[in-house]
Amino acid sequence: MTAPSINTAKPATGIPALLKTAFINAAIALVLFSLMIGIRTEAGSDGQLTYWTRFGELASLVAAVFGGSIVIELLRQWIGPTGTEKLVPPAVQSGLSFVGRYLAPALLIFTLLVPVIFYNQRYILDLAILVLTYVMLGWGLNVVVGLAGLLDLGYVAFYAVGAYSYGLLATNFGWSFWICLPLAGILAAFWGVLLGFPVLRLRGDYLAIVTLAFGEIIRLVIINWQSLTGGPNGVSGIPRPTFFGIPLDNSDDGLAAKLGIEYSSTHRIVFLFYVILALALLTNWVTIRLRRLPIGRAWEALREDEVACRALGINTTTTKLTAFATGAMFGGFAGAFFATRQGFISPESFTFQESALVLAIVVLGGMGSQLGVALAALAMIGGFELFRGLETYRMLVFGMAMVLIMIWRPRGLIGHRAPTVYLTKAQAISSDLVKEGHG
Amino acid sequence: MDYFAQQFINGLVLGSIYGLIAIGYTMVYGIVGMINFAHGDVFMIGGFIALITFLILVSLGLTAIPVILLVVLLVSMAITALYGWTIERIAYRPLRHSFRLAPMLSAIGMSFVLTNYSQVAQGARVKPIPPFITGGYTLHESTDGFVIQLSNIQIMVVITTIVLLAIFTWLVSRTRLGRDMRACEQDQTMAALLGVDVDRTISMTFVIGAALAAVAGLMYLLYYGLVDFFMGFVAGIKAFTAAVLGGIGSLPGAMLGGLAIGLIETFWSAYFSVEYKDVAAFSILIVVLIFMPTGLLGRPEVEKV
Numbered sequence: 090m091t092a093p094s095i096n097t098a099k100p101a102t103g104i105p106a107l108l109k110t111a112f113i114n115a116a117i118a119l120v121l122f123s124l125m126i127g128i129r130t131e132a133g134s135d136g137q138l139t140y141w142t143r144f145g146e147l148a149s150l151v152a153a154v155f156g157g158s159i160v161i162e163l164l165r166q167w168i169g170p171t172g173t174e175k176l177v178p179p180a181v182q183s184g185l186s187f188v189g190r191y192l193a194p195a196l197l198i199f200t201l202l203v204p205v206i207f208y209n210q211r212y213i214l215d216l217a218i219l220v221l222t223y224v225m226l227g228w229g230l231n232v233v234v235g236l237a238g239l240l241d242l243g244y245v246a247f248y249a250v251g252a253y254s255y256g257l258l259a260t261n262f263g264w265s266f267w268i269c270l271p272l273a274g275i276l277a278a279f280w281g282v283l284l285g286f287p288v289l290r291l292r293g294d295y296l297a298i299v300t301l302a303f304g305e306i307i308r309l310v311i312i313n314w315q316s317l318t319g320g321p322n323g324v325s326g327i328p329r330p331t332f333f334g335i336p337l338d339n340s341d342d343g344l345a346a347k348l349g350i351e352y353s354s355t356h357r358i359v360f361l362f363y364v365i366l367a368l369a370l371l372t373n374w375v376t377i378r379l380r381r382l383p384i385g386r387a388w389e390a391l392r393e394d395e396v397a398c399r400a401l402g403i404n405t406t407t408t409k410l411t412a413f414a415t416g417a418m419f420g421g422f423a424g425a426f427f428a429t430r431q432g433f434i435s436p437e438s439f440t441f442q443e444s445a446l447v448l449a450i451v452v453l454g455g456m457g458s459q460l461g462v463a464l465a466a467l468a469m470i471g472g473f474e475l476f477r478g479l480e481t482y483r484m485l486v487f488g489m490a491m492v493l494i495m496i497w498r499p500r501g502l503i504g505h506r507a508p509t510v511y512l513t514k515a516q517a518i519s520s521d522l523v524k525e526g527h528g
Numbered sequence: 529m530d531y532f533a534q535q536f537i538n539g540l541v542l543g544s545i546y547g548l549i550a551i552g553y554t555m556v557y558g559i560v561g562m563i564n565f566a567h568g569d570v571f572m573i574g575g576f577i578a579l580i581t582f583l584i585l586v587s588l589g590l591t592a593i594p595v596i597l598l599v600v601l602l603v604s605m606a607i608t609a610l611y612g613w614t615i616e617r618i619a620y621r622p623l624r625h626s627f628r629l630a631p632m633l634s635a636i637g638m639s640f641v642l643t644n645y646s647q648v649a650q651g652a653r654v655k656p657i658p659p660f661i662t663g664g665y666t667l668h669e670s671t672d673g674f675v676i677q678l679s680n681i682q683i684m685v686v687i688t689t690i691v692l693l694a695i696f697t698w699l700v701s702r703t704r705l706g707r708d709m710r711a712c713e714q715d716q717t718m719a720a721l722l723g724v725d726v727d728r729t730i731s732m733t734f735v736i737g738a739a740l741a742a743v744a745g746l747m748y749l750l751y752y753g754l755v756d757f758f759m760g761f762v763a764g765i766k767a768f769t770a771a772v773l774g775g776i777g778s779l780p781g782a783m784l785g786g787l788a789i790g791l792i793e794t795f796w797s798a799y800f801s802v803e804y805k806d807v808a809a810f811s812i813l814i815v816v817l818i819f820m821p822t823g824l825l826g827r828p829e830v831e832k833v
Contacts, residue, residue, distance in 0.1 A: 117610065117614060120607060120610055121607070121610060121611060121614060123607075124576075124577050124580045124581065124603075124607065125573070125576065125577070125580070125645070125646065125649045125650065126649050128580050128583070128584065129649070129650065129651070130579065130580060130583060130650055130651075130655055131651055131653070131655075132653055132654070132655055132656055137658075138579075138583060138655060138656065138657060140580070140583050140584075140587075240629060240632070242636075287814055287817075287818045288814075288817075288818075290818070290821060291817055291821065294557075294562070294563045294632060295772070295817055295821070297563070297632060298563065298765075298768060298772070298813070299813065299814055299817055301765065302765065302769075302810035302811075302813050302814055303810075303814070305765070305806070305810055306807050306810050306811065309803075309804070309806055309807050309810075310807065312803075313803040313804060313807075441761070442640075445636055445640070448633070448636075449633070449637075452629065452633055456629075481644065481647060481648050481652075482644070482648065484640050484643070484644040485640070485641060485644035485645060485648060487637075487640060488637045488638065488639070488640030488641035488642075488643075488644060489637070489641055490637070491633060491634070491636065491637025491640065492618070492619045492634050492637040492638055492641065495619075495623060495626075495630050495631075495633050495634040495637065496619070496622045496623065496634070499623060499626040499627060499630035500627070
């Protein structure tokens with residue numbers, strides 16, 4: 090049984106219908122924006138609210154909606170009815186797969202060479218480190234969301250656990266980064282299991298909300314447990330990483346002095362770049378290897394159908410817990426790296442927006458595709474940088490992009506959800522068996 | 529005991545506000561099966577529209593408080609309802625038959641859009657209004673001087689909530705629209721075959737939910753005397769917690785859950801610590817979902833293969 094077509098909106102034809110649609114849209118926009126845009130309120134210095142009108146902005150916005158709906162309507166008529174998933178012609182598809190085969194190695198080689206090419210451009214190096222951090226977070230979350238199909242809206246909690254583990258251990262006990270890194274991963278994985286236990290029975294949206302609540306709880310505890318975490322002031326003075334014990338500064342023991350080369354502050358940036366690259370590649374490698382192990386297969390089976398999974402004798406409890414723990418561990422690694430790179434952490438870095446950003450990267454990347462996640466991280470963080478000057482509009486654009494991408498391609502840019510194992514003989518299955526939306 | 533009674537009153541008022549928001553979550557979840565993540569922000573928008581309407585009416589020279597309140601209520605309900613309709617039309621309807629995560633993510637995106645839209649449009653600073661409805665009653669004065677107060681605003685919030693709930697229950701159980709809504713909740717395909725306009729019914733669900741959220745926004749504005757662009761997030765999660773606690777999909781459950789969350793939060797602040805009141809509310813969400821996944825009044829979900 091296919092879902093009935095209950096989309097009653099008939100395509101408007103002809104100029105009058107077009108104008109009518111545009112007028113209706115403009116009228117709706119006028120009502121929506123009338124008070125929120127047309128009137129601006131502000132609290133004065135004496136606490137008294139004042140307001141002034143902004144009819145110019147209101148008029149231009151309504152005009153924009155009017156023009157925009159005409160353009161969209163025209164485009165829709167030219168291109169014809171578009172489904173949510175467009176079919177790609179076979180020629181393009183084979184071309185894409187050719188590109189796809191060589192894109193990943195080419196990208197990797199380019200990434201390896203980034204510090205060489207952009208050695209003198211500090212800004213690009215910093216940006217590259219940021220992108221790689223999000224690539225790693227995306228790959229980590231991909232284990233939970235993309236492979237095991239468990240929607241996790243609180244991934245930032247594990248990132249925070251990792252960051253605070255390193256920050257507190259390093260500032261209180263003076264432990265080095267390379268000892269704390271595995272510890273941060275283990276602690277985050279521990280929290281992952283701790284979160285995993287209660288939510289095992291939950292499915293779908295409930296799971297999402299509980300993970301969200303968990304992320305908020307961690308953040309609120311960090312803010313309020315001032316004696317340990319410093320509260321909103323955060324932890325500062327976190328030591329920079331060392332080259333396996335040799336500091337990267339211009340002291341006599343520094344790496345530059347030992348190698349007999351001139352000291353430059355870029356050395357540390359380049360070092361950090363390769364550290365995060367190695368961590369990200371580790372995440373990727375572990376994920377790819379795990380996918381071929383029984384546990385990875387079990388994750389994918391769990392994603393496709395939990396009930397069938399249980400019927401086949403897969404222990405869903407351990408499967409879910411390992412997915413949570415693995416994802417959380419990588420989040421913890423990334424957190425420890427974040428702490429050492431920034432030298433300062435505060436609860437503000439671990440808000441729900443971060444979780445949503447990482448989730449958006451995973452979903453945009455096609456949920457399960459490693460390459461897709463990397464490209465999506467590049468696009469997202471790069472896009473964020475473009476809007477750096479417009480700080481307040483940044484999240485607005487981000488939200489709009491999220492909605493539009495979901496409407497345009499709900500499956501992500503690279504829709505790669507094929508299971509790793511196939512049956513060799515294809516079998517025709519009736520469409521309602523493969524229809525999604527259950528669970 | 530007096531302290532307890534006072535906190536009980538405060539908790540009931542807060543719970544009424546949560547309950548009004550929770551109805552929006554529970555209705556949408558019941559019919560479309562998605563968590564309308566942007567609903568908390570619709571509540572925030574409702575608060576802002578109420579504030580702006582207030583300002584305009586006061587500056588126009590109106591002084592009759594009941595008239596002002598009525599106009600503000602109607603305007604904010606109408607405009608916020610249109611917001612609810614538009615959000616459904618833009619962000620959710622194209623994704624109705626898409627895979628499960630898509631509407632949820634679209635809703636998260638919409639939530640960001642609304643939060644930042646009001647930040648851009650109205651600025652990031654908190655907007656206070658002077659106390660508008662003053663006065664109240666002293667219910668009881670104990671010998672050590674502790675007074676149990678029942679303010680007029682508190683009475684108004686509770687009465688408005690009760691009246692709205694009565695109207696709403698009548699709407700769902702007695703009218704054509706309510707019947708359509710219940711039919712869509714059970715089986716959209718069958719409802720469509722029997723001549724129910726599913727699109728329109730779902731739109732109306734969002735409209736009603738948004739209108740109730742607008743009332744909650746107005747109540748919040750009157751009770752706390754301020755709105756800001758970020759208030760939707762936490763209030764939204766708590767109201768969702770309330771909906772889950774009451775059993776998602778159940779309308780009396782949403783109200784009951786709202787009251788429970790309001791009371792728990794108030795008592796937690798009063799007797800334990802104010803800082804951890806949100807932690808308490810979120811922990812309850814987790815505990816409820818572990819031990820009573822169907823909530824207080826929810827029906828057990830049948831697992832279909």
